[in-house]
Structures are given as structure tokens and as C-alpha cells.
Amino acid sequence: MPTIESIVSRGFFPRELPPAFFTEGLGRLLEARHGSLPLAFNDSNRKSRLVRHNLARSGTLRRQLGIPNPIHYYRLATLIADKWHELFPFTSSSHLSLTKPVDCKTGRAIDRQFDLHERALQRSHIRSISRYVLHTDISRFYPSIYTHSIPWALHTKPVAKRNRSLSLTGNLLDKLVRDSQDAQTMGIPIGPDSSLLIAEIILSAVDRELRAQGLTNGFRYIDDYEFGFVTLSEAENAIPILQNILRDYELALNPSKTIITNLPLPSEHPAISELRIFNFRDNIGQQSDLIRFFDRTFALARENPEESVIRYAVSRLSGVTFLPSNQSLLEKLLLQGIMNEPGAIRLILNQLLRLRDSGYSIDRDRFSQVLNTVIQQHAYQGHGSEVAWAIWGLIVFGLPLESENARISMAMNDSVVSILVLDARNKSLIPEIVDVSLLQSAMVTEELYGDQWLLSYEANVKGWIRTHGTDYVSSEPCFSFLKRHDIHFYDDSLSDRIAYIPPEGWIPLY
Numbered sequence: 001m002p003t004i005e006s007i008v009s010r011g012f013f014p015r016e017l018p019p020a021f022f023t024e025g026l027g028r029l030l031e032a033r034h035g036s037l038p039l040a041f042n043d044s045n046r047k048s049r050l051v052r053h054n055l056a057r058s059g060t061l062r063r064q065l066g067i068p069n070p071i072h073y074y075r076l077a078t079l080i081a082d083k084w085h086e087l088f089p090f091t092s093s094s095h096l097s098l099t100k101p102v103d104c105k106t107g108r109a110i111d112r113q114f115d116l117h118e119r120a121l122q123r124s125h126i127r128s129i130s131r132y133v134l135h136t137d138i139s140r141f142y143p144s145i146y147t148h149s150i151p152w153a154l155h156t157k158p159v160a161k162r163n164r165s166l167s168l169t170g171n172l173l174d175k176l177v178r179d180s181q182d183a184q185t186m187g188i189p190i191g192p193d194s195s196l197l198i199a200e201i202i203l204s205a206v207d208r209e210l211r212a213q214g215l216t217n218g219f220r221y222i223d224d225y226e227f228g229f230v231t232l233s234e235a236e237n238a239i240p241i242l243q244n245i246l247r248d249y250e251l252a253l254n255p256s257k258t259i260i261t262n263l264p265l266p267s268e269h270p271a272i273s274e275l276r277i278f279n280f281r282d283n284i285g286q287q288s289d290l291i292r293f294f295d296r297t298f299a300l301a302r303e304n305p306e307e308s309v310i311r312y313a314v315s316r317l318s319g320v321t322f323l324p325s326n327q328s329l330l331e332k333l334l335l336q337g338i339m340n341e342p343g344a345i346r347l348i349l350n351q352l353l354r355l356r357d358s359g360y361s362i363d364r365d366r367f368s369q370v371l372n373t374v375i376q377q378h379a380y381q382g383h384g385s386e387v388a389w390a391i392w393g394l395i396v397f398g399l400p401l402e403s404e405n406a407r408i409s410m411a412m413n414d415s416v417v418s419i420l421v422l423d424a425r426n427k428s429l430i431p432e433i434v435d436v437s438l439l440q441s442a443m444v445t446e447e448l449y450g451d452q453w454l455l456s457y458e459a460n461v462k463g464w465i466r467t468h469g470t471d472y473v474s475s476e477p478c479f480s481f482l483k484r485h486d487i488h489f490y491d492d493s494l495s496d497r498i499a500y501i502p503p504e505g506w507i508p509l510y
Contacts (some may be wrong), residue, residue, distance in 0.1 A: 001081070001084050001085070001103060002080060002081055002084055002103050002109050002110055003031060003081055004027070004030055004031045004034060004074070004077050004078055004081050005027040005028055005030070005031035006027065006103075006109040007027075007077035007080055007081060007109045007110065007193060007194070008023055008026055008027035008030055008031075008070075008073065008074060008077050009023055009024045009026070009027025009028065009109070010023075010024075010027070010104075010107065010108055010109040010193075011077075011108055011109030011110055011192060011193030011194070012026070012027075012067075012068075012070070012073055012077075012192055012193075013067060013191070013192075013489075014053070014055075014065045014067065014190070014191030014192070015108065015191075016055055016065065016191070016346075016385060017053070017388070017416060018346070018388055018389060018392040018416075018420070019494060019498065020392070020423075020490055020491045020492065020494045020495065021416065021419075021489060021490055022488075022489065022490070022491055023070075023489065025486075025487050025488065026070060026482070026487050026489070029482070029485050029487060030074050030077075034078070037481070038477045038478055038481050039477075040071075040477040040478050041071055041074060041075070041478055041481075042075065044175075044179075046071070046072075046179070046449065047179050047182050047183055047449070048068070048069035048071065048072050048179070048180055048181075048182070048449040048450070048453065049069070049181065049182045049449070049450050049451040049453075050066035050067060050068055050069075050180065050181050050189050050451060051066070051067040051415045051416070051451055051452065051453060051454045052064055052065070052066060052067075052384075052414070052451060053065040053066075053067065053191075053384045053385065053388070053414055053415075053416045054382055054383055054384040054385060054414070055190075055384070055385045056342060056343030056383060056385045056386055057308075057343065062383075063190055064143070064190065065189070065190050065191040066181070066188075066189025066190055066191055066192075067189070067191060067192075067415075067454060068180040068181075068189055068192060069180060069449055069453050070453075070482070070489075071449075071478045072176065072179050072180035073180065073192065073194070075176055075179075076173075076176045076177070076180065076194050077194070079169075079172060079173065079176060080110075080194060080197060083169050084103075086169055087154075087169070087197060087201065088101070088103075090154065090201060090204060091197065091200040091201055091204045093204060093207075093208065094200070094203070094204040094207040094208070094220070095207060095211055095216060096207045096210065096218055096219050096220040096225070097113075097200060097203065097204065097207060097219075097220050097221075098112070098113060098114045098118050098119065098122065098219055098220065098221050099112040099113060099114070099196070099200065099220070099221055099222050100112070100113040100200060100204075101113075101193075101196055101197045101200050108193055109193050110193040110194075110196060110197055111193070111196075112196065112222075116221070118221075119219070119221055119226075119267075120267040120268045121267075122219040122226075123219075123226065123265075123267040124267050126217050126218055126219065126226070126227070126228035127228050127263055127264070127265070127267075129217065129228065129230070130217065130228025130229055130230060130263060131229070131230055131231070131262070131263055132228070132229045132230075132231070132232055132234070132235045132260055132261065132262060132263065133226060133227070133228055133229075133235075133260070133261050133263060133265060134218075134225075134226070134227045134228075134229065134235045134238055134239065134258075134259075134260050135224075135225070135226050135257070135258070135259050135261070136224075136225050136239070136242065136253050136254065136257055136258040136259070137223050137224045137225065137253075137254050137257045138223040138246065138251050138252065138253060138254060139251075139252050139253060139254040139255075140254075141199070141222070141223035141251070142187060142188055142189075142190045142195065142199065143186070143187040143190075144186070144187065144250070144251060144252070145186075145187060145188050145198070145199065145202065145250075145251070146185060146186060146249070146250035146251075147174045147177050147178050147184075147185045147186075147188065148160075148174055148185060149202055149249045149250055149251075150170045150173045150174045150177070150198060150201060150202065151168055151169075151170025151171045151173070151174055152170070152205070152248075152249060153170070153201050153202045153204070153205035153206075153249065154168075154169060154170035154173075154201060154205075155168055155169075155170050157248070170201075173198065173201075177194075177198065199222065199223070202249055202251075203220065203223065205249070206245050206246060206249060206251075207220065209245045210241070210242065210245060213241050213245075215227060215238055215241065215242070217229070225242070228263075232260065235260045236260065239253070239258060269304070269307055271300040271303070271304050271307055271309050272307075272309075272312055274296070274300070275293075275296070275297065275300070275309070275312060275313050275316055276316065278293055278296075278316070280293070280320045282321065282323070286322065286323055286326055287325070287326050287329060290322075290326055290329055290330060290333060291329070291333075293313070294313070294333045294336070294337075297309060297310060297313040297337075298310075298336075298340060301340065301341065310337050310340065310341040310344045311341070311343070311344045311347055313337075314334070314337060314344055314347040314348055314351060315347055315503045317330075317351055318351075318354075318502050318503055324360070327355055327358075327360045328360075328363075330351075330355065331352065331355060331360075331362060331363060332366075334348045334351055334352060335348075335366065335367065335370045338370055338371075338374060339370060339373070339374075342374050342377075342378060342383075342386040342389075342390070343385065343386065345374070345386065345389040345390060345393065346389050347503070349389065349392070349393050349396065350500055350501060350503070351500075352367075352393075352397075353396070353498065353499060353500040354500035356397075357499055357500050362397060364397065364399060367393075367397060367399060368394065368399040368400060371390040371391075371393050371394050371399065372390075372394075372401070372402050372405055374386055374387070374390040375387050375390045375391065375401070375402075375405040375408075375409060376402075376404075376405055376408070378390075379405065379408040379409050379411075379412055379417075380408060382412055382414075384412065384414045384416060384417055387409055387412065387414075387417050388414075388416050388417050388420055391409065391417065391420040391421060391424060392420055392495075394424060394429060395420065395423055395424050395427060395429065395495045396495045396498055398427075398429070399429065400429050400430070401421070401424045401429050401430050403430065403431055403433070403434050406421050406424070406425070406430045406434050407434065407435075407438070409421050410436065410438045410439055411438055413451075413452070415442075415451075415452050415453070415454035415455035415458075416454070418439055418442075418452075418455045418459075419454065419455055419458055419459070419490050421436075422436065422439075422459060422462075422464040422465070423490070423492050423495075425464075426462075426464060426492065427492075427495075436464075436465060439455065439459065439465055440465065440467075442455045442456045442459070443456060443459065443460065443465055443467045443472070444456070444472055445472040445475065445476055448472070448473065448476055448479050454489060456473075457473060457479055457482070457483075457489070458488065458489050458490050460472070460473045460483075461473065461483050461487075461488060462488070462490075462492070
């Protein structure tokens with residue numbers, strides 16, 4: 001069963017952030033002091049706003065990650081831990097879901113039951129008795145979730161409308177989610193494990209109604225549905241059934257992704273299948289293998305812009321031992337990958353760490369130029385994840401962040417990016433003349449519950465931005481408690497000791 005500690009330590013920050021962002025210390029403290037926290041931790045009238053971080057996905061698609069305030073996330077984690085015996089059986093009841101929330105002892109606190117590899121197996125199963133496949137997903141799923149639909153799903157809409165008290169678990173979940181996003185009822189944050197659980201609560205209720213309507217030959221991966229049918233008319237009739245059920249929960253199908261297709265079809269995307277079986281030789285021929293692999297990767301990425309081709313290709317390299325004579329070529333090809341798909345930076349950085357750890361000397365000037373180019377191109381567009389990972393790469397390899405890039409990065413109003421800029425400045429990777437006054441507006445009490453709470457707290461406790469007068473963190477009951485117990489959300493020492501980490505399979509970013 002998940003605990004407050006596990007949900008906060010391993011299920012709070014989105015997995016897509018650079019690894020120096022962490023919450024383990026917070027989780028241990030809140031678990032240990034659960035019964036003796038300041039009363040303000042349970043102030044039911046307090047509202048807060050999410051820290052927003054713009055995430056790169058495949059092609060031109062993007063997602064807006066949301067990081068709740070730690071005080072409100074603690075309250076949500078407490079409820080989930082207390083009510084897991086009620087919530088887990090509910091989400092486990094779906095006959096379609098491959099992403100049922102499960103309690104994990106390592107990695108995320110609450111994770112999907114299966115990764116994406118399972119979809120190919122399920123496709124083989126449903127297509128064995130089908131001639132047509134209906135594929136669809138929900139339009140803007142996480143941002144369009146109506147928080148009041150949480151109690152509708154858990155308790156049925158008639159019950160929830162009759163009983164609006166917080167005695168119903170669904171009503172309390174609804175309130176705690178709204179409290180963490182300035183009382184907004186539309187959308188839930190993308191990133192925390194709590195949102196996976198909430199999403200599955202709602203869609204498990206949808207799946208129950210689909211079962212009652214006879215739609216059983218299919219599966220769902222998060223909000224992505226696939227059904228198999230014997231006749232075309234059956235497939236066509238399923239669309240309004242699904243639309244009507246979703247409408248009851250204020251959700252809608254994505255018309256551009258709703259497609260009926262004749263079988264047979266490949267169970268796995270052909271681009272991924274091709275790269276999966278590519279063979280690298282361990283002799284003089286490996287150099288030409290590298291060139292062919294990346295040439296094919298870049299060609300497939302152009303042909304399939306909405307697929308994570310480059311990301312998969314980079315993770316595929318982890319199982320290959322490269323000859324020392326080919327490491328310089330590999331470095332250049334990886335840097336080309338960054339220039340063509342900045343969303344793959346985190347995976348490419350990992351491969352470059354692997355080269356570094358093996359004794360290879362990275363071309364510092366070339367690498368610095370590439371990362372600074374990425375920052376320059378993406379900061380103006382508000383692309384937080386590309387900028388954050390590029391700055392993190394500069395910090396890890398001790399490379400300079402250009403003054404103008406530091407300035408435009410701070411202007412993004414992104415706490416994750418701003419903290420990385422401040423860390424780079426603290427490590428003398430930015431000229432001292434760079435003015436950080438752009439961030440001064442976050443250094444006030446009010447912002448501890450605003451959309452820059454992460455920057456407001458972390459810059460204060462690390463002393464990265466000086467403020468005049470009373471210490472605003474020490475004068476706020478909840479955050480002063482965290483500060484007294486030396487809680488941090490960013491480990492500025494990690495960059496000096498980080499090493500290559502073999503990926504655990506391939507899971508694209510969502």
C-alpha cells in the first residue's frame with residue numbers, strides 16, 4: 001500500500017525533470033512528523049497554484065506539466081494513502097485498462113501496470129478474432145478532466161449530486177485537487193502520480209459502462225482506446241456509444257484520432273520494429289553500421305514526425321558496446337540528434353555520460369555550442385523542457401551558459417529553468433555581471449503559494465537571491481517548518497557525481 005512517504009518522495013515531481021530535482025527528504029519528513037505538523041498544513045481554506053513546465057513530446061506536440069504546492073500535495077497524498085483500500089479495487093476493476101495504478105516499491109510510487117510494450121501483445125489478442133479495428137483517444141484528456149466528475153465516477157452521479165459533503169471520498173479528492181490549482185475545476189496536473197490514479201478512477205467508471213454495452217474486445221492505454229470488431233457496422237456503432245458515455249463525464253473523443261481500419265495491421269510501429277532488430281557489428285564494420293543506423297533513424301523520424309523515433313533509437317544504443325575508434329563519430333551523431341530532436345536531450349545526455357565515464361573526452365566547444373543553440377531557439381518559444389535539459393547538460397559537463405541565453409531563460413517564468421540558471425551562476429558557468437533581478441518578484445511570501453513557489457522557496461533556502469528585510473520563508477508557518485528541517489527540492493551537488501544510468505526499457509514521454 002502506498003504511504004505518504006512514497007507518494008511524496010517518488011510520486012510528486014514529474015519524472016521528466018532533470019534528476020537534481022527531488023522530494024525524498026520532504027517525503028521522509030512528512031511521514032515522520034505526520035501527527036505533529038503545523039496546523040497550517042491542514043488549512044482547508046488555503047488555495048495554491050501549480051508550477052507550470054512545458055514538456056516536449058514527439059513531433060510538434062507538447063504537454064504542460066503541473067507541479068502542485070507541497071503543502072497541498074501532502075494533503076492529497078495523505079488521502080490517497082488512507083483510502084487506497086477503496087481506490088485500488090475500483091481502478092483494478094477495469095477490463096480494458098493496461099494502465100491500472102499499482103503500488104511500486106521502486107521507481108514511481110504509483111505506476112502503470114504495464115508499459116507500452118504490452119500494447120503489441122494486446123493487439124495480437126483482440127485482432128485474432130477481428131476484421132476491423134477502431135482506434136480513438138480522448139481530446140486533451142488531462143486538461144479537460146472536470147474535477148467534479150471524480151465523485152461521479154466513484155459514487156455515481158446521482159449519489160454525488162445528492163451528497164456534496166466531504167464524507168464522500170470522491171468529493172474530498174475533488175476539493176483537494178481544486179485547492180492545488182487555485183480552485184479551478186477544469187483539468188488536473190500532468191506529472192504527479194496522484195493524477196494517474198484520478199484519471200484511472202474516471203476511465204474505470206467509463207470502462208464499466210462500456211462493458212455493460214458489450215464493448216469487451218479491446219484495451220485502453222491511459223486514454224488511448226483500441227477495439228476489435230467482426231463487421232464494419234459494429235465498429236461504426238461503437239463510436240456513438242463511447243461518445244455518449246464520455247459525455248456524461250464532460251469528456252469527448254478526439255475526432256482526428258478516431259479511425260476505423262481494416263485488418264491486417266502491424267502490432268508495432270514499423271519504424272520501431274526496424275530499429276529494434278538493427279545489428280551492430282563489433283569489428284571494423286561498426287563505423288558504417290553507426291552511420292547507417294543514424295541515417296535510417298533520421299529518415300524514419302522525418303517520415304513519422306509524431307512518433308518518438310529518435311528517442312527510441314538513442315535508448316536502443318544502450319545495449320551496444322562501441323569501439324574506442326568510433327566514439328568520436330557516435331558523439332557527433334548524438335549531437336546531430338539533439339539539433340534535430342531537442343526533446344531527446346535527456347536520453348542523449350545519458351549516452352554522452354556513458355562515453356565520458358568510459359574515458360572518452362567530449363568535444364567541449366562543439367557540445368557547448370549545440371546546447372546554447374538549443375536554449376537560444378527554444379527559450380523564446382517557452383519550451384521549458386528543452387531549455388531545462390540543455391542547461392542541465394551544461395552544468396553536468398561544466399560548460400558555459402551564454403549571458404544572453406541566461407537572460408532569456410530567466411524571462412520564461414519557469415521555476416525549473418530559473419533554478420537551473422541560478423545553479424549555473426553559482427557554479428560560475430555564467431559571468432557574474434548577469435543580472436538575476438528578473439527573478440526578484442518571486443521572492444515574496446505570496447509567491448510561496450503561487451505559480452513560482454518552487455523558485456521562491458529554493459532560491460531562498462540556498463541563498464541564491466538576496467532579499468531585504470524579514471525572511472519571508474521563515475515567517476510563513478508551513479515553509480518555515482520545511483526550512484528548519486533543511487528540506488530542499490534541488491540537489492546542486494548531483495551534477496558533480498552523476499553517471500550513466502542504463503534505461504529500463506523504452507517508455508516515451510507522455
